[in-house]
Amino acid sequence: MGIKSKPEYRELEFDGNATRHVLLAAGPGGDALLRVLDQAARLGRDADAARGPLDVLYLPSAEADLSMRLRSHALGVDAVVAPDRRGLESALRRVLTKAVMGTRLYVAGNEAFVWACVNVAREAGIDDDEVQRERCGSLARPVQCVHCKTTDPAVTTNIYVCPGCGLHVFVRDHFSRRLGVYQSVCVDAEAPGEVPAIEEVYP
Amino acid sequence: MSEQATVAAPRVKPVETFRGDFTYSNSPEAIRRFPFPFHRDDYMYSVNIEPHDGTPPGSAYAPAFDIDEHYLSEMAERRTVLEEDPKRCQVLPYMMEAQWDTLELMMTSLAADYPEHFSLTRDGDTWTWENRLLDIRDTFTFKDADTLPLEPFEYITRQVQGDFTLHGQRNDMLYMDGGMVTCQADWSLDFDLGMNFYEWHGPVPRAHEMGVFERALKYLLTLKVGSPVRRLNWTMTVNPRMDTSPENYDKWGIDRATITPDNVGELAHLRVELQSLWRLPRSNAILFSIRCYLISMEELATVPKWARRFHRVLRDLPEDLADYKGFIGFRPTVLDYLARHDDGAATSPGGAPD
Ligand code: HEM
Numbered sequence: 073m074g075i076k077s078k079p080e081y082r083e084l085e086f087d088g089n090a091t092r093h094v095l096l097a098a099g100p101g102g103d104a105l106l107r108v109l110d111q112a113a114r115l116g117r118d119a120d121a122a123r124g125p126l127d128v129l130y131l132p133s134a135e136a137d138l139s140m141r142l143r144s145h146a147l148g149v150d151a152v153v154a155p156d157r158r159g160l161e162s163a164l165r166r167v168l169t170k171a172v173m174g175t176r177l178y179v180a181g182n183e184a185f186v187w188a189c190v191n192v193a194r195e196a197g198i199d200d201d202e203v204q205r206e207r208c209g210s211l212a213r214p215v216q217c218v219h220c221k222t223t224d225p226a227v228t229t230n231i232y233v234c235p236g237c238g239l240h241v242f243v244r245d246h247f248s249r250r251l252g253v254y255q256s257v258c259v260d261a262e263a264p265g266e267v268p269a270i271e272e273v274y275p
Numbered sequence: 276m277s278e279q280a281t282v283a284a285p286r287v288k289p290v291e292t293f294r295g296d297f298t299y300s301n302s303p304e305a306i307r308r309f310p311f312p313f314h315r316d317d318y319m320y321s322v323n324i325e326p327h328d329g330t331p332p333g334s335a336y337a338p339a340f341d342i343d344e345h346y347l348s349e350m351a352e353r354r355t356v357l358e359e360d361p362k363r364c365q366v367l368p369y370m371m372e373a374q375w376d377t378l379e380l381m382m383t384s385l386a387a388d389y390p391e392h393f394s395l396t397r398d399g400d401t402w403t404w405e406n407r408l409l410d411i412r413d414t415f416t417f418k419d420a421d422t423l424p425l426e427p428f429e430y431i432t433r434q435v436q437g438d439f440t441l442h443g444q445r446n447d448m449l450y451m452d453g454g455m456v457t458c459q460a461d462w463s464l465d466f467d468l469g470m471n472f473y474e475w476h477g478p479v480p481r482a483h484e485m486g487v488f489e490r491a492l493k494y495l496l497t498l499k500v501g502s503p504v505r506r507l508n509w510t511m512t513v514n515p516r517m518d519t520s521p522e523n524y525d526k527w528g529i530d531r532a533t534i535t536p537d538n539v540g541e542l543a544h545l546r547v548e549l550q551s552l553w554r555l556p557r558s559n560a561i562l563f564s565i566r567c568y569l570i571s572m573e574e575l576a577t578v579p580k581w582a583r584r585f586h587r588v589l590r591d592l593p594e595d596l597a598d599y600k601g602f603i604g605f606r607p608t609v610l611d612y613l614a615r616h617d618d619g620a621a622t623s624p625g626g627a628p629d
Pocket of ligand 1: 323463479492510
């Protein structure tokens with residue numbers, strides 16, 4: 073548990089009440105999608121009709137590429153494998169131009185990926201609460217420096233040197249869903265040069 | 276205090292500064308009307324909300340939006356901040372109705388409370404607004420944004436002291452949907468924009484666990500048009516610096532290391548926010564007004580009751596609150612100063628001077 077603005081994540085779970093399913097993952101998040109597909113398959117043939125359309129959009133990463141396993145899953149869905157995050161986001165926009173009522177989104181990946189997807193969905197009129205989120209792979213945080221507003225997409229340490237302004241900034245738990253970033257603040261403003269030990273806390 | 280005050284009732288000083296040479300100070304009258312926030316000798320978070328009902332007459336609490344001797348200085352400071360950082364004023368697109376609600380509430384309130392300084396003439400949708408303090412006279416069409424030089428929210432909040440935020444209400448929740456935030460106590464509008472009530476209060480210690488925010492939100496959700504409420508919040512700031520934003524913390528944070536026994540009376544300030552909350556009639560949004568008052572320890576000590584009481588409050592304030600509010604480092608120096616003004620005598624109830 074952290075502060076109220078710090079997002080929480082949980083294991084994705086197939087939602088039998090939804091009329092349409094959009095599954096999104098990056099890298100190791102593909103495992104979470106395979107789990108959801110297994111759950112859908114277990115509902116059996118009778119459920120097929122009721123289940124409604126199911127889309128899978130996947131972005132392989134250096135950490136993991138599960139494209140083959142997603143494509144060959146017994147459920148026989150036609151997984152879209154995107155070349156980069158841009159491609160995945162535009163594929164998601166296309167999928168969401170069809171009716172969104174009753175649509176359930178499932179997102180799995182690192183935090184930067186999860187919130188990029190949530191924000192595309194929000195633009196399409198899907199509420200954050202209708203998106204299931206599971207964090208997979210690296211704990212690296214997307215962080216925005218509050219001073220110069222430069223975002224570093226993957227910070228693994230408690231303190232880092234902002235690539236924008238060069239200040240030593242501390243990573244807070246305060247998180248903006250709109251921007252999809254944590255906030256970082258100058259760590260030695262009150263005692264210039266006194267920078268505490270830098271530790272890898274988000275490996 | 277200047278003798279060539281530009282206008283009467285309330286007397287407004289020529290521009291003083293909240294940065295650089297820090298020429299800001301309070302006149303004896305401004306000190307006496309300072310909204311001292313402590314009603315007893317100790318302090319803890321609570322749901323301290325009361326009607327904002329025009330009482331007590333003559334006090335800083337009485338006007339809908341308090342205009343005081345620092346008006347010109349604060350408006351000049353706001354212009355400077357916005358020039359450096361336009362994102363201090365942002366309103367999400369679906370809040371246009373709330374922008375006009377805000378403009379109407381502020382114009383009608385200021386014209387009623389301060390007829391010498393402000394007037395509003397309405398002929399159907401054709402409105403003429405006059406702000407004699409800033410030498411503004413504009414005729415525009417209500418609800419036609421093209422007839423104003425700026426969007427309505429920014430236009431009017433550049434003419435009223437205090438920070439302001441706008442909150443849409445959806446599914447029993449309030450959201451940070453806009454604001455004009457240039458004199459804040461260390462929080463970022465740009466970062467908090469779009470958050471819900473619990474999220475933007477995320478960094479506050481204790482109050483979540485105490486149930487303060489849950490009860491406060493419940494109360495606000497039922498706020499009625501025409502029945503505004505208010506509360507006080509406080510912290511300490513080094514120098515009379517209005518813009519203690521996180522954006523500029525890398526520049527002002529160092530001030531906290533400059534307090535010494537010799538300068539503490541002059542440099543350490545009690546910072547009080549008189550916050551009022553208004554339900555807006557057309558949009559059903561809530562306008563939150565955060566009016567900031569600064570008083571140096573030296574000025575505070577001219578009211579014996581306040582120095583005694585603030586000494587006790589500050590001394591007994593739990594560490595986590597002092598840390599969150601940002602003065603844990605220089606608290607001992609302030610306490611030494613205030614101790615000299617605390618003879619142990621009993622203090623009278625309420626915040627007003629004896
Ligand atoms: C829509 C109305 C309100 C807005 C926009 C608002 C906004 C804020 C913000 C931005 C902060 C700073 C958080 C940070 O550290 O980043 C804050 C602090 C706080 N708020 Fe609110 N607030 C509102 C209403 C209330 C109400 C009704 C209460 C009543 C109990 C309350 C109690 C507090 C407290 C206790 C703090 C900590 C202040 C300190 O210790 O200095 N707020 N608020």
